[in-house]
Amino acid sequence: xxxxxxxxxxxxxxxxxxxxxxxxxxxxxxxxxxxxxxxxxxxxxxxxxxxxxxxxxxxxxxxxxxxxxxxxxxxxxxxxxxxxxxxxxxxxxxxxxxxxxxxxxxxxxxxxxxxxxxxxxxxxxxxxxxxxxxxxxxxxxxxxxxxxxxxxxxxxxxxxxxxxxxxxxxxxxxxxx
Numbered sequence: 001x002x003x004x005x006x007x008x009x010x011x012x013x014x015x016x017x018x019x020x021x022x023x024x025x026x027x028x029x030x031x032x033x034x035x036x037x038x039x040x041x042x043x044x045x046x047x048x049x050x051x052x053x054x055x056x057x058x059x060x061x062x063x064x065x066x067x068x069x070x071x072x073x074x075x076x077x078x079x080x081x082x083x084x085x086x087x088x089x090x091x092x093x094x095x096x097x098x099x100x101x102x103x104x105x106x107x108x109x110x111x112x113x114x115x116x117x118x119x120x121x122x123x124x125x126x127x128x129x130x131x132x133x134x135x136x137x138x139x140x141x142x143x144x145x146x147x148x149x150x151x152x153x154x155x156x157x158x159x160x161x162x163x164x165x166x167x168x169x170x171x172x173x174x175x176x177x
Contacts, residue, residue, distance in 0.1 A: 001127075002151070003128065004132075004133055004138065004141065005017065006132075006153070007156055008135055008156075010038065012155055013102070014102055014132070016155060016161070017100060017102060018037070021100070025054065029097045030096045030097045031053050032053050032092070034052050034101070035051045035102045047063035049061050052089065059085070060082060062077065062078055063079060064076060066079060073105055073113060083114075086117075087117040090118055090121040091120065091121070098129075098130055099121060101118060101129065101130070102132040103134070108144075
């Protein structure tokens with residue numbers, strides 16, 4: 001099953017998931033994957049970190065400046081070792097109730113970044129995957145993972161967030177995806 005949390009850039013998706021993962025874990029849902037919180041320096045946004053779930057490993061993931069030849073997305077450059085770690089997390093076959101991938105961006109929709117590992121991860125039977133994507137590319141994501149049909153939840157809609165909680169906690173209680 002593929003679930004998608006969507007909303008605007010800097011709309012609270014990652015913050016919500018950080019809190020929700022703690023709540024879901026306390027209720028018996030095993031969460032793996034990663035979050036990508038923004039990093040802000042004295043000069044404003046400087047990049048994103050890779051925070052592994054269930055925790056607490058954190059490392060630089062995307063930065064405004066990076067090594068020559070490293071993969072780029074928008075104004076950011078991937079830290080190569082962190083990008084490879086994110087791919088490895090997606091390839092990890094260990095069972096978990098929920099695999100969280102924060103976030104799928106335009107680069108993945110063009111076949112770069114996490115795309116190959118992500119495509120394999122969402123295609124595994126009996127796995128529930130929660131993808132984070134900005135609302136402006138949600139339709140592109142749905143087309144890219146077809147014939148899978150994702151279920152979308154909007155960060156701005158409290159009812160959607162309640163439905164997401166319900167769906168995931170039922171999965172944890174019944175041990176099914």
